[in-house]
Amino acid sequence: MNLKNPVIRLPPERIPTHWINLAPYLGYKLPLISPKSLKPSGPEEALMIFPKGIVMQEMNFEDKEIEIPKDLREAFFYANRPSPLHRAYRLEKHLGIEGDDIKIYYKNESVTPTGSHKVNTALAQAFYAKEQGIKSLATETGAGQWGSALSYACALVGIECRVYMVRASYQQKPYRGILMRTYGATVMESPSEKTEIGKKFLAEDPDHPGSLGLAISEAVEDTVVNNDTTRYSLGSVINSVLLHQTIIGQEAKMQMEMAGDYPDVVIGCHGGGSNFAGLAFPFMVDKIEGAKPDLEIMAVEPKACPSLSKGLYAFDYGDTGHMAPIAKMYTLGSEFIPHPIHAGGLRYHGASMLTSMAKDKGFLDSSIHFQTEVIEAGITFAETEGFPPAPETNHAICEAIKQAKEAKEAGEKKVILFNCSGHGFFDLSAYQAYLDGDLVDFEYPQDKIEEAESKLPQIEGF
Amino acid sequence: MNLKNPVIRLPPERIPTHWINLAPYLGYKLPLISPKSLKPSGPEEALMIFPKGIVMQEMNFEDKEIEIPKDLREAFFYANRPSPLHRAYRLEKHLGIEGDDIKIYYKNESVTPTGSHKVNTALAQAFYAKEQGIKSLATETGAGQWGSALSYACALVGIECRVYMVRASYQQKPYRGILMRTYGATVMESPSEKTEIGKKFLAEDPDHPGSLGLAISEAVEDTVVNNDTTRYSLGSVINSVLLHQTIIGQEAKMQMEMAGDYPDVVIGCHGGGSNFAGLAFPFMVDKIEGAKPDLEIMAVEPKACPSLSKGLYAFDYGDTGHMAPIAKMYTLGSEFIPHPIHAGGLRYHGASMLTSMAKDKGFLDSSIHFQTEVIEAGITFAETEGFPPAPETNHAICEAIKQAKEAKEAGEKKVILFNCSGHGFFDLSAYQAYLDGDLVDFEYPQDKIEEAESKLPQIEGF
Numbered sequence: 018m019n020l021k022n023p024v025i026r027l028p029p030e031r032i033p034t035h036w037i038n039l040a041p042y043l044g045y046k047l048p049l050i051s052p053k054s055l056k057p058s059g060p061e062e063a064l065m066i067f068p069k070g071i072v073m074q075e076m077n078f079e080d081k082e083i084e085i086p087k088d089l090r091e092a093f094f095y096a097n098r099p100s101p102l103h104r105a106y107r108l109e110k111h112l113g114i115e116g117d118d119i120k121i122y123y124k125n126e127s128v129t130p131t132g133s134h135k136v137n138t139a140l141a142q143a144f145y146a147k148e149q150g151i152k153s154l155a156t157e158t159g160a161g162q163w164g165s166a167l168s169y170a171c172a173l174v175g176i177e178c179r180v181y182m183v184r185a186s187y188q189q190k191p192y193r194g195i196l197m198r199t200y201g202a203t204v205m206e207s208p209s210e211k212t213e214i215g216k217k218f219l220a221e222d223p224d225h226p227g228s229l230g231l232a233i234s235e236a237v238e239d240t241v242v243n244n245d246t247t248r249y250s251l252g253s254v255i256n257s258v259l260l261h262q263t264i265i266g267q268e269a270k271m272q273m274e275m276a277g278d279y280p281d282v283v284i285g286c287h288g289g290g291s292n293f294a295g296l297a298f299p300f301m302v303d304k305i306e307g308a309k310p311d312l313e314i315m316a317v318e319p320k321a322c323p324s325l326s327k328g329l330y331a332f333d334y335g336d337t338g339h340m341a342p343i344a345k346m347y348t349l350g351s352e353f354i355p356h357p358i359h360a361g362g363l364r365y366h367g368a369s370m371l372t373s374m375a376k377d378k379g380f381l382d383s384s385i386h387f388q389t390e391v392i393e394a395g396i397t398f399a400e401t402e403g404f405p406p407a408p409e410t411n412h413a414i415c416e417a418i419k420q421a422k423e424a425k426e427a428g429e430k431k432v433i434l435f436n437c438s439g440h441g442f443f444d445l446s447a448y449q450a451y452l453d454g455d456l457v458d459f460e461y462p463q464d465k466i467e468e469a470e471s472k473l474p475q476i477e478g479f
Numbered sequence: 480m481n482l483k484n485p486v487i488r489l490p491p492e493r494i495p496t497h498w499i500n501l502a503p504y505l506g507y508k509l510p511l512i513s514p515k516s517l518k519p520s521g522p523e524e525a526l527m528i529f530p531k532g533i534v535m536q537e538m539n540f541e542d543k544e545i546e547i548p549k550d551l552r553e554a555f556f557y558a559n560r561p562s563p564l565h566r567a568y569r570l571e572k573h574l575g576i577e578g579d580d581i582k583i584y585y586k587n588e589s590v591t592p593t594g595s596h597k598v599n600t601a602l603a604q605a606f607y608a609k610e611q612g613i614k615s616l617a618t619e620t621g622a623g624q625w626g627s628a629l630s631y632a633c634a635l636v637g638i639e640c641r642v643y644m645v646r647a648s649y650q651q652k653p654y655r656g657i658l659m660r661t662y663g664a665t666v667m668e669s670p671s672e673k674t675e676i677g678k679k680f681l682a683e684d685p686d687h688p689g690s691l692g693l694a695i696s697e698a699v700e701d702t703v704v705n706n707d708t709t710r711y712s713l714g715s716v717i718n719s720v721l722l723h724q725t726i727i728g729q730e731a732k733m734q735m736e737m738a739g740d741y742p743d744v745v746i747g748c749h750g751g752g753s754n755f756a757g758l759a760f761p762f763m764v765d766k767i768e769g770a771k772p773d774l775e776i777m778a779v780e781p782k783a784c785p786s787l788s789k790g791l792y793a794f795d796y797g798d799t800g801h802m803a804p805i806a807k808m809y810t811l812g813s814e815f816i817p818h819p820i821h822a823g824g825l826r827y828h829g830a831s832m833l834t835s836m837a838k839d840k841g842f843l844d845s846s847i848h849f850q851t852e853v854i855e856a857g858i859t860f861a862e863t864e865g866f867p868p869a870p871e872t873n874h875a876i877c878e879a880i881k882q883a884k885e886a887k888e889a890g891e892k893k894v895i896l897f898n899c900s901g902h903g904f905f906d907l908s909a910y911q912a913y914l915d916g917d918l919v920d921f922e923y924p925q926d927k928i929e930e931a932e933s934k935l936p937q938i939e940g941f
Binding site (some may be wrong): 020021022023024026029088091092094095096097107128130131132169172173191192195196198199200201395396399400401402403404405442443445446448449452 | 657
């Protein structure tokens with residue numbers, strides 16, 4: 018077999034001491050806009066909703082580095098950090114690119130307790146909540162990846178967690194809900210009887226399947242009603258979450274250095290933007306500062322929801338229900354409901370503000386794939402590297418394989434690095450659909466973009 | 480929070496170079512007995528069924544160490560070996576035993592690609608099959624842990640895998656079957672139309688739910704019918720499988736040494752015996768040779784299936800269908816069907832030959848627990864250490880917690896080490912049953928032991 022050790026590990030003392038804040042590198046100073054007044058909203062509103070430590074980070078446009086509190090840094094030990102970097106020798110062999118001309122590396126975030134990168138920000142948010150004396154965090158979850166991570170983090174830190182889980186998902190993916198309850202979280206099928214908005218929807222339809230937007234509304238209502246004890250927690254999109262994820266890319270840089278390499282291309286799948294940014298931003302800094310002008314940075318989206326690839330760069334509502342702030346981002350329109358692809362985590366209509374500005378300034382590219390080719394890539398990965406990744410993650414793998422094949426055909430050298438953001442043990446129904454020949458492809462209807470443009474909120478002064 | 484790094488890692492070059500063979504330490508020389516002739520069976524019959532490398536190991540009663548082939552040792556890199564040893568600081572804190580008087584360590588085998596220790600022997604068996612030019616391995620699986628591990632190993636080594644999965648399990652735990660197919664394995668619901676015995680049972684009952692014994696029969700028939708290309712693979716019980724698992728305990732010894740400790744008690748859950756033996760045998764050698772005479776070694780069983788704790792030490796059939804060899808072991812009788820507890824991997828009526836002899840010679844003890852207390856222990860573990868273990872594994876955790884509490888009450892010092900043999904991501908229905916208050920306890924009906932004794936095969940000369 019002639020195998021080489023594919024795993025590059027960092028010792029625990031090299032867990033990063035700071036997060037990297039991309040805002041000052043981009044000159045990002047855009048405000049969040051209140052969906053009610055259509056005017057910039059100050060920190061007062063945010064402090065009602067989020068822990069103070071999170072709000073401070075969200076609005077920090079100055080500091081390029083933000084220190085990670087010592088206790089939190091040590092909590093990462095428990096989340097199996099530093100996560101390993103792997104050289105994908107067996108995938109390379111399968112693609113016929115043995116040797117060192119084309120190399121594929123991946124950062125393996127699937128090793129965290131709940132199986133994805135979401136734990137990185139969940140621990141940070143739980144930490145800042147605990148520090149402030151907050152007793153509970155409320156959140157929503159769709160497929161359950163984020164709800165699991167926050168439930169775990171709250172158990173570790175020692176605060177309560179209430180998760181509003183979209184009813185259709187709760188029933189289709191019962192294991193995710195059980196996992197959260199195993200960590201001691203309270204899990205409500207949304208719409209629930211616990212909130213006024215939940216009751217309203219249940220009165221209209223007792224079998225309401227729920228939606229992510231509705232679950233957000235319930236979690237925010239819970240936060241406002243129980244404001245003496247509770248704050249709200251969000252798993253992606255906002256600046257502070259992207260900040261927390263930059264430990265991924267910082268570790269990967271150190272590990273690539275240990276391997277004696279620097280990537281020619283950095284690849285991440287892209288939904289709300291947090292796993293992509295987590296890996297990409299620390300490398301992007303080298304590109305922005307001119308040290309690595311030719312570095313390619315690639316955000317990979319589903320053809321069914323190509324926010325960065327086909328969207329508008331404009332101020333838009335962050336959610337379908339128009340309760341969350343308005344922000345400047347790439348968007349397909351806040352009313353766009355993507356087809357029900359298996360990569361539920363990539364079905365967001367927008368993109369994070371920082372990723373959007375980086376794209377607008379030319380610091381990253383994006384590409385799109387159909388879900389059948391994406392799951393095919395996941396099967397190739399499982400057969401060679403040993404485990405089935407999450408359907409979201411498979412978008413990055415699909416792109417990595419495509420680029421490796423193209424480099425081989427062109428006779429080029431290339432070092433490819435992608436983020437393996439999570440495992441797919443709770444998402445095997447996507448694989449089943451493929452293996453049984455039942456997987457259907459969806460493509461964004463481009464003619465909808467004009468309608469989206471007509472419905473953008475009109476924000477003045479920015 | 481004041482956290483300390485709980486993870487003790489070995490560098491990859493310290494993956495063991497040899498397996499430890501307990502047979503010569505015990506003076507074990509007992510034959511396997513043919514269920515047809517009731518006489519000792521030679522290697523010829525075994526060579527029809529198993530790869531040659533496995534048969535040689537199965538009958539090696541002389542060598543205390545058996546070298547691990549270099550390529551196989553390197554394949555362990557891909558299975559995330561060496562696996563980490565954890566100090567369970569957070570579990571200790573929860574139990575109120577902070578400090579260093581009572582310490583709890585666990586070896587974490589859940590980090591393998593398919594989530595359990597089974598991968599260790601699956602890789603070895605696939606390796607020896609490949610070396611011999613065998614094209615396919617056939618096997619059976621109940622809950623699917625073993626089928627997943629062998630499917631993975633065959634994909635890594637590059638041979639085919641055919642898994643006969645008990646129909647009831649296939650339908651109750653669909654994700655396990657999908658996982659195997661994702662690795663490229665062919666998975667049959669057993670009884671299947673692929674074998675004569677399968678067809679026979681299907682003719683009698685087209686909806687036959689299957690059984691582990693029947694699935695074994697199908698896999699063995701497949702092996703015999705396709706003997707030019709195929710051999711059979713078994714996931715526990717036999718000497719060679721226990722041998723392969725001894726890398727667990729060897730790694731743990733090195734890691735305990737790095738931590739500056741040696742255990743007072745080594746704990747593993749016990750079904751067929753392989754995860755227990757894997758951790759315990761390398762430590763047991765110290766006890767047998769007199770270096771650690773006071774070392775306590777504890778096999779933990781379900782109250783519903785207490786083979787070592789309540790069984791007879793006698794020659795008995797290895798399977799319900801009386802097709803597998805007869806061996807001397809602790810047994811509850813080959814016709815005993817344990818209650819349907821969630822820890823399906825601990826529902827074997829017997830125990831491995833080596834573990835049985837070690838128990839008979841006083842080198843190990845056993846204890847028993849109800850499944851509610853076992854799942855409770857798993858929830859405590861998830862809330863503190865971060866992930867829900869397999870229901871089987873929770874037996875070891877339950878015992879570790881019990882011993883820690885007893886030591887605390889007695890004011891004793893104690894170093895506890897247990898094997899965390901696998902995660903429970905595919906077994907969350909056990910947690911759901913507990914959380915919903917639906918979990919029922921079962922206890923072995925001790926009055927059945929006389930019936931079992933009356934049905935033992937009569938073997939002469941040993």
